[in-house]
Amino acid sequence: MSDFNNKLQVSLNNLDDTTKNTLNFFFGSGLCDKAELQSKSNNTDVHIIDLDRNHDKQVLSNLKNNSQYAIIFHNQSSSPLFGENIYSITKPVKAALLKQQINTIRLQLQETKTEQTTLVKDSNQSIETLLQKTTNHALYEDAFKQAIAEIDEKQLTMELDQEITNQTFNEDEDRRLTQEIEQEIINHIQHDGKKDSFGHGQAPVEYDDTLLKPKEKQEDINHIPHTHDNEDINNQTTVTDGNKEPTENLKSETTGFSLKTRNKSSSSQKSHLSAALKGSVELDTLNQYKAHKHVGSNKDINPNNPKELEKVYLTPKKYIFHHLAKAVKLGRSKKADTHLKTLFGSFLFEYKTNLIYHDFSSTKLRFIKYSPLFLEASISLLKINTPTKNIKPNTVDAESLIWEAAIIASKGRIPRDTSLTQVVEMRTWPNYTKLLVFRYVVQITATWATHHLSLIDTSTQLNIPQRYIFTLFNAMLAIKCAKTNNVTKKSKTSFTKKRRAVFSKILSHIFRK
Amino acid sequence: MKANHKIIFSGPVGAGKTTAITSISDIPTVRTEESASDETKDLKDSTTVALDYGAIILQDSTRIHLYGTPGQKRFDFMWEILTNGGIGLLLLIDGSDVKAIDNLKFFLSSFKNFINKTSVVVGITKQEINKQYNLEDYQKVLNEGLPVIPIYEVDARSKKDISLMVETLLYTLDPKISI
Numbered sequence: 001m002s003d004f005n006n007k008l009q010v011s012l013n014n015l016d017d018t019t020k021n022t023l024n025f026f027f028g029s030g031l032c033d034k035a036e037l038q039s040k041s042n043n044t045d046v047h048i049i050d051l052d053r054n055h056d057k058q059v060l061s062n063l064k065n066n067s068q069y070a071i072i073f074h075n076q077s078s079s080p081l082f083g084e085n086i087y088s089i090t091k092p093v094k095a096a097l098l099k100q101q102i103n104t105i106r107l108q109l110q111e112t113k114t115e116q117t118t119l120v121k122d123s124n125q126s127i128e129t130l131l132q133k134t135t136n137h138a139l140y141e142d143a144f145k146q147a148i149a150e151i152d153e154k155q156l157t158m159e160l161d162q163e164i165t166n167q168t169f170n171e172d173e174d175r176r177l178t179q180e181i182e183q184e185i186i187n188h189i190q191h192d193g194k195k196d197s198f199g200h201g202q203a204p205v206e207y208d209d210t211l212l213k214p215k216e217k218q219e220d221i222n223h224i225p226h227t228h229d230n231e232d233i234n235n236q237t238t239v240t241d242g243n244k245e246p247t248e249n250l251k252s253e254t255t256g257f258s259l260k261t262r263n264k265s266s267s268s269q270k271s272h273l274s275a276a277l278k279g280s281v282e283l284d285t286l287n288q289y290k291a292h293k294h295v296g297s298n299k300d301i302n303p304n305n306p307k308e309l310e311k312v313y314l315t316p317k318k319y320i321f322h323h324l325a326k327a328v329k330l331g332r333s334k335k336a337d338t339h340l341k342t343l344f345g346s347f348l349f350e351y352k353t354n355l356i357y358h359d360f361s362s363t364k365l366r367f368i369k370y371s372p373l374f375l376e377a378s379i380s381l382l383k384i385n386t387p388t389k390n391i392k393p394n395t396v397d398a399e400s401l402i403w404e405a406a407i408i409a410s411k412g413r414i415p416r417d418t419s420l421t422q423v424v425e426m427r428t429w430p431n432y433t434k435l436l437v438f439r440y441v442v443q444i445t446a447t448w449a450t451h452h453l454s455l456i457d458t459s460t461q462l463n464i465p466q467r468y469i470f471t472l473f474n475a476m477l478a479i480k481c482a483k484t485n486n487v488t489k490k491s492k493t494s495f496t497k498k499r500r501a502v503f504s505k506i507l508s509h510i511f512r513k
Numbered sequence: 514m515k516a517n518h519k520i521i522f523s524g525p526v527g528a529g530k531t532t533a534i535t536s537i538s539d540i541p542t543v544r545t546e547e548s549a550s551d552e553t554k555d556l557k558d559s560t561t562v563a564l565d566y567g568a569i570i571l572q573d574s575t576r577i578h579l580y581g582t583p584g585q586k587r588f589d590f591m592w593e594i595l596t597n598g599g600i601g602l603l604l605l606i607d608g609s610d611v612k613a614i615d616n617l618k619f620f621l622s623s624f625k626n627f628i629n630k631t632s633v634v635v636g637i638t639k640q641e642i643n644k645q646y647n648l649e650d651y652q653k654v655l656n657e658g659l660p661v662i663p664i665y666e667v668d669a670r671s672k673k674d675i676s677l678m679v680e681t682l683l684y685t686l687d688p689k690i691s692i
């Protein structure tokens with residue numbers, strides 16, 4: 001770190017030659033005498049980064065840790081960035097503005113020094129703080145604040161989720177999950193912008209239009225026996241395994257740098273549903289078989305062993321899917337729109353259309369889905385018809401969102417105290433043409449639709465790893481398609497084998513096409 | 514004896530039966546359509562008068578016959594013969610029709626015997642054009658308890674959607690199929 005009396009140390013991060021030459025001239029010619037260029041980036045105070053080009057992972061990591069400052073050049077079309085240590089300039093870059101920002105950073109560094117504090121990441125720093133620092137959260141929230149300000153006066157009641165705040169949690173689990181999330185964020189930020197598993201970035205993995213299988217791996221899929229060791233059908237694709245969720249393209253959007261052009265939604269209210277549904281279906285097609293990653297990597301457990309049992313439990317109240325489901329339930333029961341307020345921002349449920357409005361990028365939404373941090377959520381009832389008339393946020397079908405959030409949160413776990421031995425009672429079939437599906441989903445659902453089996457017995461009978469069963473159950477529970485129940489009348493657990501061979505061939509056939 | 518495997522597609526006029534069979538058939542579908550007359554005239558230009566036929570041809574050349582029943586109720590005498598020995602029923606209901614719920618009830622009861630012996634999967638089509646009811650409205654029509662009848666919103670033109678219906682049908686008949 002440079003001494004205040006010295007010049008600010010600046011490094012250029014992977015800029016194009018013209019910009020580099022211009023900046024060399026700018027800093028070297030006395031035009032900006034408060035700073036100087038360094039060739040190495042590790043010890044400098046400020047990085048200059050062009051958002052439209054690839055970035056150095058270390059630099060981005062340092063930024064996240066708040067140990068360095070950045071001046072970001074970006075296109076008019078990309079959103080400006082916010083963050084305590086991030087400054088942005090729309091291209092073409094104006095020298096005067098650059099100079100001004102350099103001076104501001106210099107003053108900030110001076111203040112920091114005077115206060116004898118460091119900007120180095122505090123190891124106890126909460127994930128919330130981390131996220132707030134690394135995202136343009138403020139920006140997302142602006143539109144909502146505006147809309148919500150308008151509707152606040154019409155608010156009927158405020159139902160603070162008392163039980164949530166009173167809940168005590170296993171601290172170890174909290175810590176573990178928080179670390180997990182932190183690692184995820186670091187992974188995302190460090191992602192090098194190559195092709196990702198969501199089909200953002202360059203060419204997505206080619207998927208067949210028929211059923212659930214990526215074309216290139218169809219052979220493997222069709223011939224994989226249902227054993228625990230063989231389930232990683234995508235191990236030759238770009239997807240990371242197990243707890244490591246696939247990362248998304250930094251260029252399009254990351255936690256720290258949301259470059260996604262805001263939804264220039266010219267779409268009328270009317271087209272929201274189809275757009276939302278279409279979006280989710282497209283995403284599903286891409287994710288279909290990747291999505292089995294969501295089931296995590298938990299090994300099968302012995303339900304009689306309390307220690308092992310603990311590993312497959314999650315606390316729904318800590319996850320967004322639970323609160324979204326509550327907001328939707330409240331809205332439906334009161335026939336009113338609801339507003340779910342969380343520390344990450346707001347969701348609005350529109351009762352009439354069954355849509356949820358939000359203003360998060362898909363990457364951020366993904367973090368939100370698997371972040372165990374929603375203890376502070378509150379739900380309020382709104383008396384309003386079109387809460388979103390002045391903003392153009394993203395819309396998504398409520399059920400699809402809750403479903404996907406429940407899968408992502410679950411990773412092979414089920415709500416605490418779910419009985420593994422009581423039978424699953426299925427109420428309705430999930431509408432799988434509109435929902436994220438993963439491997440074995442139809443098979444497991446068909447089992448519950450026709451037989452009364454416990455979660456454990458389902459796994460044993462079908463010879464499918466428990467994590468698939470648990471993840472699906474968590475999602476079905478969230479959208480109220482199923483629950484466990486002490487049903488006295490057990491159905492016969494014998495399975496007809498009539499025509500099994502030909503059925504198997506038909507399935508292989510439709511998967512292969 | 515060589516087994517005769519067939520999947521039956523049924524549903525009211527214009528629900529998408531011919532389209533659905535065409536979506537997944539490996540052979541050009543045989544249609545027996547003619548210009549619509551009488552009760553169908555207002556609904557569409559052409560309608561299936563006898564039946565639709567398509568087939569899935571497995572690797573070992575086994576044929577899975579796909580039969581579509583005529584939508585018009587005056588042909589319902591054919592349904593019994595057609596379903597005899599069938600694997601199961603894919604029931605398509607035109608969701609843009611105000612009578613969609615009644616149609617679902619009618620077809621479920623018409624095919625009651627066949628469904629009890631086998632299995633059924635319901636596909637509600639045209640939901641994106643002019644949705645008359647939500648899925649919950651259709652689900653309310655169904656009996657509680659097992660089996661829980663699968664209902665999806667589908668597009669008969671989508672091979673993926675119709676394949677999902679077939680997959681669902683087979684797994685509800687035998688959840689232990691392994692591939």
Ligand SMILES: Nc1nc2c(ncn2[C@@H]2O[C@H](COP(=O)(O)OP(=O)(O)OP(=O)(O)O)[C@@H](O)[C@H]2O)c(=O)[nH]1
Pocket residue numbers: 524525526527528529530531532533557559560561562583584585637638639640641642667668669670
């Ligand atoms: N937009 C839309 N069109 C559909 C859908 N399903 C079917 N169609 C269209 O609806 C029309 C009628 O479909 P058919 O396949 O002829 O219906 P059918 O059930 O065979 O009708 P009948 O033979 O008269 O009993 C066709 O033009 C299809 O393309 C859907 O989900 N959405």
Ligand SMILES: [Mg+2]
Pocket residue numbers: 530531532560561565581
């Ligand atoms: Mg027809």
